[in-house]
Amino acid sequence: MIFYRQDLTDSQLLDLYKKILKPRLIEEKMLILIRQGKVSKWFSGIGQEAISVGVTSVLDESEYILPMHRNLGVFTTRNIPLHRLFSQWQGKANGFTKGRDRSFHFGTQEYKIIGMISHLGPQLGIADGIALADKLQNNKKITAVFTGEGATSEGDFHEALNIAAVWKLPVMFIIENNGYGLSTPTNEQYSCENLADKGIGYGIESYIIDGNNIVEVYNKLSQLKEDMQNNPHPVLLEFKTFRMRGHEEASGTKYVPQELMDEWAAKDPVTNYRKYLTEIGVLTTEFDEQLHAEIKQEIDENLVIANAEPEIVPTLSGELDDVYKPYQYEEVNPSEEIKNVRFIDAIRNSLEQSMQRHRNLIIMGQDIAEYGGAFKITDGFVEFFGKDRVRNTPICESAVVSAGMGLSINGYKAIVEMQFADFVSTGFNPIVNLLAKSHYRWGEKADVVVRMPCGGGTQAGPFHSQTNEAWFTKTPGLKVVYPAFPYDAKGLLNSSINDPNPVLFFEHKQLYRSVYQDVPVDYYTIPLGKAALLKEGNQVTIISFGAPVHWALETLAKNPEIEADLIDLRTLQPLDTETIFASVKKTGKVIIYQEDTLFGGIASDISAMIMEECFEFLDAPVKRVASLDSPIPFTKALEDQFLPKNRFEEVLLELLKY
16 A cells, blocks of 8 residues: 655644544454443444544535444544433433434434434535535535445435536545445446446546545645535545455455455555555554553543443433424514415415524425426426525435425525425435434434325326325324315424424315415414314214315304304314313214325314214214225316215214214
């Protein structure tokens, strides 16, 4: 291994040695502790330290790094107190996740490190969002994100590279090509010669770097960083290296040929760098021994601190209170000046006024800029707010949602428009595993609203007509809003944008241009989690949301003798159970009316809650009316049969006779 120091001083060379030695000595200690049963799991980065240390040494402390579970050198180079890392690995409260996640699955704003989730790919899109925020501020900061050669097969890798290329984002995409994805060798992972070649297809400059040569890593990245600061753009970096331990310690390395292990052992990044520094007279044996002693002492002292920390004592409130970021609702009362507008106009008006109110709010989606979106809601926004804040995206929902999370991490608010709610399936993973869990895992907000044009009745068929709120109401950490009227749509969307938690905001597209209402002209808010009682009566409780609210009103108008409480839920998560239970206790009969298919819909959970909380008040079984348990069809006759509109009246009348 050849080291070209270029302009590096003796002091800089020694500093890199201290930084690369520290994670190695910690790892050696961890291997002892795991054999003693004092650490439950360990993902070793032995043999790869030069990459983590080199990258982190090049970036400033204010620049974000997104590492993986083999990048201990990132955390130590950022000088995180070791006792906090040890507490994290032991699942203690002084770690970063309160025992809720393990190893390096955490982030910390204090040290500008954003940890991975096990699904790997979404963090690449997060890096895009962080870098976009930096670029909008023109602060010349660089973002570095790590991935392994295995995860380059994931769609998120390609989506994130494409977005970064199109938007010219200053992101270093770092591939640690260590030969194996768990036990699968690279020749079964990809067929191109080098992963760096994948940058060509996205118009991204790419480089292959010796990942075991700390000097080469540091010098090359220092050069690239300066160029990226002056001319923002992404780079793809493939670091050739090797994993000298198993995927995690329990896996072992029996699947690796011994000659390959021997070959890479000779390329050890710490041993070779120590030898080089000794040969050029920068490092003496005495100073090396002193460094070893100092680091080992630091490790031992911090282990004592971590070991003395008590085990976590679970509390229900402690767990449940951290699912969402605490948020003090900001009440803004409506003005007296009103205007009769359509549902779609109310949505547009909310977006306009929120963009004016929040200068850090970014809207992203397919065709939303000059074209104005599939439903023309953002038509004209580019002229008023500019393309920096109203951004067309490539067709890559997963990376766009992740980029929204990156914007949130770096001080912005994000709205992501799904062209149709059905298309959220290709962005499902980052919503339910990233946005939903970030605050619970490590206290980080996800200030992202995902707009969801949904619903049937327009003969749009199986891929443009679903109302899929139940995919998200069961996921702790998400809020789900589903208004039925223009007044509610504007006030609830304003509140959703204010809320620092992730919100799925459903907009029934059949209501867009068919429902009118008097709506205050100025900005106002409506609290999430509060239902609306549209009609009052003593015979039956009707619970609904979205388009079926209007269908229920039609049915009641047709049957004026029915005295019903009609509850428009408006928000599905959090759910206004107080209003529901009070009404059921008054009427004794209840029917739940949803457009979603019956089995597994939110009506099932509401029914179960009513049975548990109001059983002694019921005079009849709880009834549910929903769409057929089939995909939604295209032809009008089939769609009419699918939707519950033609079945509700009959079930309601039967319930009243019970």
